[in-house]
Amino acid sequence: MGYGTVSRLFHWVTVVLVAVMIPVGIVMIQDVPRSVQDPLFILHKGLGPFVLLVVLLRLLWRLWHPAPALPASVPALQQKVARLVHVALYFFLILQGVSGYVRVTTGGFPIETLQRLGIRPLLPKSEAVTQVAEQIHAVSAVALIVLIGMHVAAAAYHGIVRRDGVFSMMWPPVAK
Ligand code: HEM
Ligand code: HEM
Numbered sequence: 077m078g079y080g081t082v083s084r085l086f087h088w089v090t091v092v093l094v095a096v097m098i099p100v101g102i103v104m105i106q107d108v109p110r111s112v113q114d115p116l117f118i119l120h121k122g123l124g125p126f127v128l129l130v131v132l133l134r135l136l137w138r139l140w141h142p143a144p145a146l147p148a149s150v151p152a153l154q155q156k157v158a159r160l161v162h163v164a165l166y167f168f169l170i171l172q173g174v175s176g177y178v179r180v181t182t183g184g185f186p187i188e189t190l191q192r193l194g195i196r197p198l199l200p201k202s203e204a205v206t207q208v209a210e211q212i213h214a215v216s217a218v219a220l221i222v223l224i225g226m227h228v229a230a231a232a233y234h235g236i237v238r239r240d241g242v243f244s245m246m247w248p249p250v251a252k
Pocket of ligand 1: 094097098099101102105120121122123124125127128169170172173174175176177178179180187210213214217
């Protein structure tokens with residue numbers, strides 16, 4: 077029962093990547109010494125496009141491997157809310173990745189990891205676009221944090237309180 081191994085691996089790799097991206101993103105915009113800030117920016121900008129790639133590959137995989145049904149013991153409304161939160165998680169993860177990429181490239185800043193791979197910026201410099209992308213990245217980050225909070229609380233509720241099999245649909249990362 078539950079998700080297949082590939083879907084689970086995609087889920088948990090995304091969790092690890094996002095668990096790095098969010099704290100690094102928050103710390104690097106604080107008033108910290110440049111010796112701390114610079115490597116965090118390079119890490120965040122460098123890892124970001126790969127997070128986006130993982131999320132897009134995961135969605136592609138999902139087209140052929142739809143989500144398994146939740147146990148019948150979960151009320152219909154809760155099932156709807158769960159699916160809605162999953163769609164919103166995908167939406168804001170993509171918006172976060174795209175707005176980050178747009179913000180950096182139209183701002184004229186380098187993405188060192190892509191440079192090293194010989195991938196040139198896809199967008200020209202634009203002060204107006206970079207400002208909008210910066211706003212979107214900040215607002216989308218808040219939405220993502222709230223959604224992840226709801227999602228993790230629900231997962232913990234099912235795993236610890238209800239013990240109804242919902243948690244083991246996604247855990248462990250390899251299907252038994
Ligand atoms: C899904 C992936 C990503 C997550 C979860 C994420 C998360 C965050 C968070 C939480 C912040 C601090 C919030 C704020 O700006 O107020 C931030 C800031 C930032 N992120 Fe990301 N980010 C992601 C992808 C990217 C990508 C792909 C890039 C660029 C290649 C990027 C570049 C930046 C920059 C430059 C900032 C500093 C804020 C600014 O001045 O615009 N991020 N990110
Ligand atoms: C960065 C944090 C996370 C993100 C972005 C995320 C995203 C998602 C998404 C999009 C799905 C739906 C999969 C699909 O139908 O395609 C999902 C399912 C699931 N996630 Fe997460 N997740 C995160 C963290 C966690 C954590 C920390 C746990 C456990 C404590 C967890 C447990 C589960 C479970 C049990 C499911 C299957 C539930 C169901 O199908 O209704 N997730 N997650």
